Amino acid sequence: MHKLLTDSPGTEMLLLGNEAIARGALEAGLAFATCYPGTPSSEIPEQFFAISKETDLYFEYSTNEKVAMEVAAGAAISGLRTMVTMKHVGLNVAADPLMTLAYTGVEAGMVIVNADDPYLFSSQNEQDNRYYARLSSLPMLEPTNTQEMKDWTKAAFELSEELKLPVILRTTTRLAHVRGGVKLGELQPRKVKTTFKKDPFHYVCVPAVSRELHKLLLRKYDQAVEKSENSPMNEIIGNGPWGIVANGVSVNYVMDAVSDLGIEDKVSILKLGFSYPMPRDLCVRFMEPLEKVLVVEELEPVVEHELKTIAQETGLTLEIKGKGVGELSRLFEYNPGMVRKGIAEYFEIDYKAPLPVDTSDFPALPGRPPNLCAGCPHRATFYAVKQVYGTDAIHPTDIGCYTLGLLPPLSMGDLVICMGSSVSSSCGFSRATDQKVASFIGDSTFFHSGITGLVNAVHNNHKFTLVIMDNGTTAMTGHQPHPGVEPETTGLDLPKVSVEDVVRGCGVKDVHVVRPYNLKKTIEAVRASMEYDGLSVIVSKEYCPLFARRIGKARKARPFYVNLDKCKNHRDCINLLACPAMFLEGEQVHIDKNLCIGCTVCAQVCPENAIMPLKG
Amino acid sequence: METGRCLFVGVGGQGNLLASNLLGQAALSMGIHVVVSEIHGMAQRGGVVESAVLMGNVKSPIISNAEADILVSFEPLETMRILGKCNKKTLVITNAQPLPPFTVSLGQGVYPPVEEMLEKIKTRVEKLIALRGNDLAEEAGNPLSLNMVMLGALIGSGAVPVTEDVMKETISTSTKKAFLESNLKAFDLGAQASKKLS
Numbered sequence: 001m002h003k004l005l006t007d008s009p010g011t012e013m014l015l016l017g018n019e020a021i022a023r024g025a026l027e028a029g030l031a032f033a034t035c036y037p038g039t040p041s042s043e044i045p046e047q048f049f050a051i052s053k054e055t056d057l058y059f060e061y062s063t064n065e066k067v068a069m070e071v072a073a074g075a076a077i078s079g080l081r082t083m084v085t086m087k088h089v090g091l092n093v094a095a096d097p098l099m100t101l102a103y104t105g106v107e108a109g110m111v112i113v114n115a116d117d118p119y120l121f122s123s124q125n126e127q128d129n130r131y132y133a134r135l136s137s138l139p140m141l142e143p144t145n146t147q148e149m150k151d152w153t154k155a156a157f158e159l160s161e162e163l164k165l166p167v168i169l170r171t172t173t174r175l176a177h178v179r180g181g182v183k184l185g186e187l188q189p190r191k192v193k194t195t196f197k198k199d200p201f202h203y204v205c206v207p208a209v210s211r212e213l214h215k216l217l218l219r220k221y222d223q224a225v226e227k228s229e230n231s232p233m234n235e236i237i238g239n240g241p242w243g244i245v246a247n248g249v250s251v252n253y254v255m256d257a258v259s260d261l262g263i264e265d266k267v268s269i270l271k272l273g274f275s276y277p278m279p280r281d282l283c284v285r286f287m288e289p290l291e292k293v294l295v296v297e298e299l300e301p302v303v304e305h306e307l308k309t310i311a312q313e314t315g316l317t318l319e320i321k322g323k324g325v326g327e328l329s330r331l332f333e334y335n336p337g338m339v340r341k342g343i344a345e346y347f348e349i350d351y352k353a354p355l356p357v358d359t360s361d362f363p364a365l366p367g368r369p370p371n372l373c374a375g376c377p378h379r380a381t382f383y384a385v386k387q388v389y390g391t392d393a394i395h396p397t398d399i400g401c402y403t404l405g406l407l408p409p410l411s412m413g414d415l416v417i418c419m420g421s422s423v424s425s426s427c428g429f430s431r432a433t434d435q436k437v438a439s440f441i442g443d444s445t446f447f448h449s450g451i452t453g454l455v456n457a458v459h460n461n462h463k464f465t466l467v468i469m470d471n472g473t474t475a476m477t478g479h480q481p482h483p484g485v486e487p488e489t490t491g492l493d494l495p496k497v498s499v500e501d502v503v504r505g506c507g508v509k510d511v512h513v514v515r516p517y518n519l520k521k522t523i524e525a526v527r528a529s530m531e532y533d534g535l536s537v538i539v540s541k542e543y544c545p546l547f548a549r550r551i552g553k554a555r556k557a558r559p560f561y562v563n564l565d566k567c568k569n570h571r572d573c574i575n576l577l578a579c580p581a582m583f584l585e586g587e588q589v590h591i592d593k594n595l596c597i598g599c600t601v602c603a604q605v606c607p608e609n610a611i612m613p614l615k616g
Numbered sequence: 617m618e619t620g621r622c623l624f625v626g627v628g629g630q631g632n633l634l635a636s637n638l639l640g641q642a643a644l645s646m647g648i649h650v651v652v653s654e655i656h657g658m659a660q661r662g663g664v665v666e667s668a669v670l671m672g673n674v675k676s677p678i679i680s681n682a683e684a685d686i687l688v689s690f691e692p693l694e695t696m697r698i699l700g701k702c703n704k705k706t707l708v709i710t711n712a713q714p715l716p717p718f719t720v721s722l723g724q725g726v727y728p729p730v731e732e733m734l735e736k737i738k739t740r741v742e743k744l745i746a747l748r749g750n751d752l753a754e755e756a757g758n759p760l761s762l763n764m765v766m767l768g769a770l771i772g773s774g775a776v777p778v779t780e781d782v783m784k785e786t787i788s789t790s791t792k793k794a795f796l797e798s799n800l801k802a803f804d805l806g807a808q809a810s811k812k813l814s
Contacts, residue, residue: 249676338680365693574722
């Protein structure tokens, strides 16, 4: 049995924040869940995927976040308790349904989990999605620890049902990927089937309907304000003259700093858990007796600006600051020391930060950037494309493990902005320049948002080569399935949508399917596509080796070694491929037999045929 | 209890996330308030992996510069790199056996001399426990049990309030049968080595 199905209320378990959210949803009687995976949200749907195999919970990995949002909307409008999860940039993809779903509202509870990523641990930007609550007028909850992640998820379902609106639960990396003790509550039974009640003049958003629905949304917003004013998730702690306002993980930094500085009796802390709509009256009551206020919020000065507005409207003249105090800025994530220093500076408290160990006399330390794995088929594909296209061609790339191809010596990556942009930006590059364009996209990303770009390229007669790197899984986020995976690898009886069929169906005439470990044939296909006067697609198919090992399909090949009698130290292997199984001992390249998976690519690159399979 | 801020650092694949998770579970089972933080995703593809276990009267899940009470490092170069998180009162427990990064193989950098660097570190922190972790893992019968060696070294140092018994119980309940014996042996070897060096 899955550990999150443990039916013993009161038991305390160490749960990852994302597991706590999944548990909270189960305690709320979640019946229907969808997602597109994305760090730091992916462990929530991972729980649902496993649990759906042993219960009647419906779960699906949808093709992208917009689709996931719309699938979930259909279920929630029909009357099932529904959750959809995504990372912050995923909500950009889902923003279109989000904005009008706020107008229609939902019948049963619908919770949208949005995971922000301050400091960009695994993302292309660090946008602050608290603005989406403001843009859509939807309520937002921001838990501050694992226990609240569970409890407030349950509360979010109740709130959603009371307001008949989707509720956004916002986390950040330091909540999603933190483990803490969680006291379990009771699991609720699920209602898994329902009947949709037709109401076209409420759900079909033509202008005349939406004019009324916008009014309805504003009435619901007013109700949400009432709830926010009275919610235990918004809490004033202490009654000193110095005010501190915080949300999310920063609440912890503030609480620790106040305790470390010994100023518990000097401060009043406003913890904003039900952070949108802002509890206006509560904020006024909080600020009235204070000397000044410091706002501790990561990323944008959202609360800071709203508090200033509230103060202006109510004639309060106290000082309110946030960004710019100490090291508190709009960049990256906060940390306990930074917040302690900011508080000390703002309230003029004597404080000396501890001194780090002096390392100024240390030599320059060699870097350890992330790298494509030993035997990763992307490396072979990049090598083949580079052999043909040289260094002047433009290589738009996309979001996945293969983004790492930008690192030397492969250096294959000229633009990444968002999922699917490799395909569409290639259209622009190839028209605007006379340079050759060969772009890269993964299989999951292709299904996510590459297809519409490809149709555009066919219809508008753009000329470039798109390389679809099909490794049979969504590798970067932890091997989730997607529409193109082999059914046998998921344990689910779901039909496979073939990448190649989709490509041909889009109208692409020049299509090549290659196995990248066969360098000669791959290079031939790349050359043919480059010489083709039009749009070409190369589907480069080979399992992600980590995934292959996980599903018991690992290569049964012997590892390779460098035959020192033959090696003349050209070092093409290490200089052109840079597989992490290779290492230098003195001046000689060797291969670590424990890392080598026997992909044979380096053996094909070696001009002396000095790389050979180990015997026995 | 007093606050204990314990930082783990290693290289993707060395298993430091499992070690910090197990320490967190053991602490929770002893009724100690604990938060554990980790980084997943892109950072893990062969790069540096950090995690933190904070015990006692503390809510924040991460450790600021100069604020680690204990550093447990699975790789000596990463010990050097992360030393800014430590101060003169920090206990540093490190594996002394290098896993050179690929940039060194490519000639983009030089791996610093380990012995010399450890000597430097020793004079700047409260205490340095450096052990040959990979050798001990081999001796335990599973080269992948380095994380258990390091966990053993931490518990053996007596610097955290988790007992050997509770830690081994936690390891036992979360290890596959095939690896249990070697994992427990690796833990014991790490604990012994650390006691000898303490």
